[in-house]
Amino acid sequence: MPVGLTRDAGWEIGVSKTLPLPVAAVWDFLVSPGGLALWLGPGASLPPAGDPALRSLRPRDRVRLSYGGTVLQVTVSPAGDGRTVLRFHQEHLADAEERERRRAHWKAVTAEIARTLAP
Numbered sequence: 829m830p831v832g833l834t835r836d837a838g839w840e841i842g843v844s845k846t847l848p849l850p851v852a853a854v855w856d857f858l859v860s861p862g863g864l865a866l867w868l869g870p871g872a873s874l875p876p877a878g879d880p881a882l883r884s885l886r887p888r889d890r891v892r893l894s895y896g897g898t899v900l901q902v903t904v905s906p907a908g909d910g911r912t913v914l915r916f917h918q919e920h921l922a923d924a925e926e927r928e929r930r931r932a933h934w935k936a937v938t939a940e941i942a943r944t945l946a947p
Contacts, residue, residue, distance in 0.1 A: 833924075834919075838919065838920050838921060839919075839920070839921035839922065839923060839924065839926065839927045840917065840918060840919035840920070840921060840927070841917070841918050841921065841927050841930045841931045841934065842915060842916065842917040842918075843915070843916045843917075843931060843934035843935050843938055844913055844914065844915040844916075844938075845913070845914050845938045845939075845941075845942055846907050846911050846912070846913050846914075847911060847912050847913075847914055847941075847942055847945060848910070848911055848947070849910070849911070849912055849945055850906075850910050850911075850912060851888055851904050851905065851906055851912045852888060853912075853945070854904050854912045854914055854945065855887065855888040855889075855904050857941070857944070857945060858902060858904070858914075858941075859874065859891075861873075862944070863941070866937060866940055866941055866944065867902065867916070867937050867941070874891065874893075875893065880894065881893055881894045881895075883899065888904065889903065889904065889905075890902065890903040890904070895918070897920065898918050898919060898920045898921055899918065899919050899920055900916070900917070900918045901915075901916075901917045901918075902914075902915070902916055902917075903915045903917070914938060914941065916934040916937065916938065918930050918934070
């Protein structure tokens, strides 16, 4: 089976970055209007509770969304010494080419979040 292709989730991609900030600071930014604009697009907001697009939400841990025919999960987890691992994981992608486009996209998003949050 090719890299990135799974039996259950089809084509998928994951991108992660360790940031020199505590989980609360990273999470609070991600769900702020400015943070949401970086990873969901300008003017975006999280779907309200009960909306089928919001698959799960565990504050300061993860959010899982239906996202353009795919499933997108964003997680934050402690990395020790007050650092946080930020992860974007997207599954049910159309093919290997979409996987590579999404990899480039999430790497760029992660880099922009890191630049924005840099001390």
